Amino acid sequence: xxxxxxxxxxxxxxxxxxxxxxxxxxxxxxxxxxxxxxxxxxxxxxxxxxxxxxxxxxxxxxxxxxxxxxxxxxxxxxxxxxxxxxxxxxxxxxxxxxxxxxxxxxxxxxxxxxxxxxxxxxxxxxxxxxxxxxxxxxxxxxxxxxxxxxxxxxxxxxxxxxxxxxxxxxxxxxxxxxxxxxxxxxxxxxxxxxxxxxxxxxxxxxxxxxxxxxxxxxxxxxxxxxxxxxxxxxxxxxxxxxxxxxxxxxxxxxxxxxxxxxxxxxxxxxxxxxxxxxxxxxxxxxxxxxxxxxxxxxxxxxxxxxxxxxxxxxxxxxxxxxxxxxxxxxxxxxxxxxxxxxxxxxxxxxxxxxxxxxxxxxxxxxxxxxxxxxxxxxxxxxxxxxxxxxxxxxxxxxxxx
Numbered sequence: 505x506x507x508x509x510x511x512x513x514x515x516x517x518x519x520x521x522x523x524x525x526x527x528x529x530x531x532x533x534x535x536x537x538x539x540x541x542x543x544x545x546x547x548x549x550x551x552x553x554x555x556x557x558x559x560x561x562x563x564x565x566x567x568x569x570x571x572x573x574x575x576x577x578x579x580x581x582x583x584x585x586x587x588x589x590x591x592x593x594x595x596x597x598x599x600x601x602x603x604x605x606x607x608x609x610x611x612x613x614x615x616x617x618x619x620x621x622x623x624x625x626x627x628x629x630x631x632x633x634x635x636x637x638x639x640x641x642x643x644x645x646x647x648x649x650x651x652x653x654x655x656x657x658x659x660x661x662x663x664x665x666x667x668x669x670x671x672x673x674x675x676x677x678x679x680x681x682x683x684x685x686x687x688x689x690x691x692x693x694x695x696x697x698x699x700x701x702x703x704x705x706x707x708x709x710x711x712x713x714x715x716x717x718x719x720x721x722x723x724x725x726x727x728x729x730x731x732x733x734x735x736x737x738x739x740x741x742x743x744x745x746x747x748x749x750x751x752x753x754x755x756x757x758x759x760x761x762x763x764x765x766x767x768x769x770x771x772x773x774x775x776x777x778x779x780x781x782x783x784x785x786x787x788x789x790x791x792x793x794x795x796x797x798x799x800x801x802x803x804x805x806x807x808x809x810x811x812x813x814x815x816x817x818x819x820x821x822x823x824x825x826x827x828x829x830x831x832x833x834x835x836x837x838x839x840x841x842x843x844x845x846x847x848x849x850x851x852x853x854x855x856x857x858x859x860x861x862x863x864x865x866x867x868x869x870x871x872x873x874x875x876x877x878x879x880x881x882x883x884x885x886x887x888x889x890x891x892x893x894x895x896x897x898x899x900x901x902x903x904x905x
Contacts, residue, residue, distance in 0.1 A: 509839060510746070510855070512746035512766060513748055513749055513855045516741035516749040516766075517741065517840050517853045517855075519740045520737050520738060520740045520853060522740065523737045524620040524672070525672075525674065525733035525737060526670040526671060526672050526673060527617055527673060527733075528616050528626075528670050529616045529664060529667060530615060530663050530664035531616050531628070533609065533611070533628070534611065536628050537628065539610045540610065541574070541611075542574060542589065543610070544565050544591070544609050545593055545594070545595035545608040545609075546561050546592050546594065547755065547796060547798040548596075548754040548756025548761060548776075548796065549754070549755075549756055549771045550597070550756075551756065554588060555586070557585070557592060558605075558756065558793060558877075560604070560605035560641070560796070560874070561605045561642060561756065561757060562582065562585065564640075564643075564648075565581070565590070565592060565607045566578045566582050566585070567645075567648050568607040568609040568612070568639075569581035569609070571611065571656075572609040572610060572611050574590055574609075575590070595608060595798060596735070599628060599739065600627065600798075601728075601731040601754075601801055602640075602797075603630075603640040603799050604642065604799070604870075604873060605797075606630055606633070606638075607639065613656050613660035613661070614628035614629060614630055615630075615728065615732055617629070617673070619736060620670070626739075627732045627735035627736045629732035631659060631663065632726075632729075633655060633722075634718055634719075634721065634722030634725065635722055636651060639651075639652055639655075640797075640871075641873065643877065658715075659715055659718065662706060662711070662712070663715075665705060666705040671698070673729065673730065677694060677733070677807075678844050678845050679697055681815075682847075682848065684814070684815055686807055686809075686869070687726075688730075688799060688803060688807055689821075689822070689869040690723075691725075691726040691727045692723035695724065695725040695726040697726075698725065698726050727802075734801045734805040735798075735801050738751040738805060739751065742765050742768045743765065743766075743768050744766060746901065747764065748765070748901055749764065749765040749854070750856060751764065751804075752801065752804070753803065753804035753866070753868070754798045754800050755776045755797060755800060756796060757776060758775070758776055759774065760774055760775075760887075760889065760890065760893070761774075762893060766901050766904070767901055775794070775890075776794030776796070778792035778793060778794055778885070779792075779872050779885030779887040782825075783872070787874070787879065791876060792875065792882060793872065793873040793874065794875075795870055796870070796873060797871070799868075799870070800868045800870070800889075803869065805852050806834060806838040806842075806853065808867075809822075809867035809869040810837070810854070810866060810867060811850060812826070812830075812831060822884065822885065827867075827888060830867060834851070835851065836862050836864055837854045837858050837864060838851035839852070857898060863891075868886070868887040869885075869886060870886075871883075872884060
């Protein structure tokens with residue numbers, strides 16, 4: 505741990521270092537987090553008004569509402585959302601993490617990730633949608649609905665059968681980093697290693713080869729699981745009085761926000777600017793949506809953009825979008841080498857105190873979505889968390905009783 509670390513931060517950090525996340529099962533959101541049938545969960549802080557919902561999340565919410573039986577078609581789903589009959593809430597306030605514009609409904613199956621030694625420390629994530637009309641892209645179409653149904657009615661039950669013995673995730677993540685993943689922007693190695701642990705059981709199912717092919721063709725399959733693992737690890741430090749450990753980081757396309765261990769449940773937010781990055785499509789920069797997704801939780805732990813120095817491909821693709829000396833940000837802000845990554849020297853745990861002391865903000869590698877909700881993913885980039893919300897959070901923490 506860093507010298508002169510605040511005692512409260514030391515305590516929170518020591519707690520997260522003890523968490524050993526395992527993938528223990530699949531549960532419907534209604535059972536996992538007691539999600540009401542007429543409530544949908546989205547990434548980032550909650551929207552203040554239905555009129556504020558960005559188009560990609562609105563699109564995914566309409567698809568989710570029809571999937572859940574809340575509306576017979578997309579138009580009526582949109583009406584129900586804008587009227588408040590169908591409510592949208594922050595996923596992370598329910599210990600759920602969801603990527604980009606993906607929305608969670610009560611009937612969707614979630615990966616359950618829990619601490620090996622304390623099953624009450626747990627978080628959840630939806631199934632990664634792979635390629636095609638995946639929920640995270642924020643597209644509203646019949647194909648998106650059909651794909652969502654396949655994920656949760658075909659693939660999901662199959663996944664429930666292959667993780668019953670508990671799959672340890674730290675070993676997978678560590679080996680994936682050794683082989684060049686960053687556990688956020690790049691997870692192909694993690695996906696391959698995870699598939700290696702479940703392939704035998706999947707292959708014995710009637711549609712097993714279809715499921716295996718889907719995972720093989722979707723190199724981000726491990727990402728959602730590692731998002732929930734990162735959330736689980738950080739939940740281990742939640743509630744330590746006076747600790748400035750960042751335990752939540754997420755954005756909804758309009759606002760970005762964090763929470764601190766010592767002030768659980770309280771968001772500190774700022775406007776979400778678009779990530780800085782290159783487009784893969786021929787569209788103007790004005791089409792870029794502001795930062796979006798709960799996957800920022802991965803970088804808040806110390807992976808993703810905060811571990812880009814371990815990932816040659818990301819350095820090549822995104823390194824030129826980092827701020828000056830950006831590759832050093834991870835080592836500057838993270839607090840302690842994680843025992844599961846000791847041979848790599850990879851550190852985890854970012855505190856608001858460290859950010860203010862170093863006058864540096866955490867970095868996040870994010871996909872860039874179309875703000876009109878028509879194209880889906882435009883490219884990828886780097887998002888620098890606003891210092892204002894970090895300093896606000898620390899100020900409120902310092903003045904709290």
